Amino acid sequence: MSSEEQQQKKNNEEGEEEALKPLEIENGLRLVPRVKLNLTVYPSTPLTLSHPIDEWKMKRALIDFLHSSHSLTLPEDDDLHLTRLKDLKKRKRDDPVAAGTLRIWDLSSFRTENHRFRLTEKLNGIELNLEGVKFRLAATVPVSDDFQGMKKDWEEHSAFRSRREPDTVVLRGVPSRWFAEPRVSSKPSMLVTHTIFSTFGKIRNLNVAEDDDFGKDANEDSGDLVSGLYCKIVVQFERYRDFHDAMKVLCGRSLQKQGSQLKADYEVSWDKDGFFRNSRNQIQEKNNMVSTRAADHYRSEAPRRQAYNSRHSPDTVRPRRFKE
Structure with missing residues (x-):
């Protein structure tokens, strides 16, 4: 060797x-x-x-x-x-x-x-x-614990499909209150979440939302699933190396809060669907749709405005007479 x-x-x-x-x-x-x-x-x-x-x-x-x-x-x-x-x-x-x-x-x-x-x-x-x-x-x-398996998957995906290295981690099943601002809200905070994940590297994009669907299948008969209990975190890093190291650290671990005996299992995966790219496209499509509707509304209103204006145009309206 x-x-x-x-x-x-x-x-x-x-x-x-x-x-x-x-x-x-x-x-x-x-x-x-x-x-x-x-x-x-x-x-x-x-x-x-x-x-x-x-x-x-x-x-x-x-x-x-x-x-x-x-x-x-x-x-x-x-x-x-x-x-x-x-x-x-x-x-x-x-x-x-x-x-x-x-x-x-x-x-x-x-x-x-x-x-x-x-x-x-x-x-x-x-x-x-x-x-x-x-x-x-x-x-x-579990797939979420097999780092080498996921790495092989994203390398093949990059080679044959997108031709670009992945950079976005998806985390499901983390307790919302652990990512919230104390004494402010029980909902996950963008600021707190950004601070936590900056541990792994510089962040380009971040999305945090409640994840009420997590664990629903496993607990559908229990009746004790509380809305807002879990959150879903999507974090995009500036560099592939930071994404790679974050994935490696998150695989095969559970999350624990200081002072708590609870160890929270989560599911970690990598984003193969272009979450932030699609989000921007959806926002752009929504803006385009609003603009199109506004333009259509303007065009439909134009004849009426024109007819209204023609009835009150300067050529047809009598000039006012003022007393001298």
Whole structure:
């Protein structure tokens, strides 16, 4: 291996180690690294269920497996979330019976970023035995946590479609109140958000809006989804390098506020649809439409004004007589 390759390998290892450390940003926020996996539970063989599966027993079976096979201990019950399929009548024999997420905060055994993929491979396909019925577990890394996968995607997009490097990060599912001005409003603030994301580089454009659709599918039966709870942030950087580094830092982390135990999961992606370019076009189209309507209105009013003026033109109006 050449000296350049050795240096590159060293830089990559250092970068992966940095990715496993918390990062302090502005406004009392920090980005906490974690491993997150999406879980889906299938019957090992096509199965018709006569009654719902026991979520608690399935969670215990999976927790025991993680502890015995990987020496992983989950300190909080919320770190493993499983939800069973509720409507058994609509379920086909080979459909999943449950789905959920696994979060691991203790990364002492994850020396590099690739360890999450190794854990995924080990969990993917394991069997869980519940009361004599065997189930198969499918584990995947969320798209939002796969930095290399997204980078490959945007590089291919730039090469074959837009021919320009991406520069815009899209963040969904962050708590609105953490981006608001204290004692002013609970709604996200452009000023506060700009200050926070300036940590990653110089910003060209920024958009912040409430995101009531986030989490609606997962919580449609809970009835406790509050309007304005989450916000969507679209931030365009001046330089590609700042965009790249921001994406790398945001992948595989959760957001935490100083003084709060809550760790907020968010979804990070890159803008492939030209959000700000399309926004400008929509504004321009709207302005053009207003101008066109105004011109049409003026033209339609012109004959009436002309007729009105002709009746009162200087040639037809009698001059006023003033007493001398």
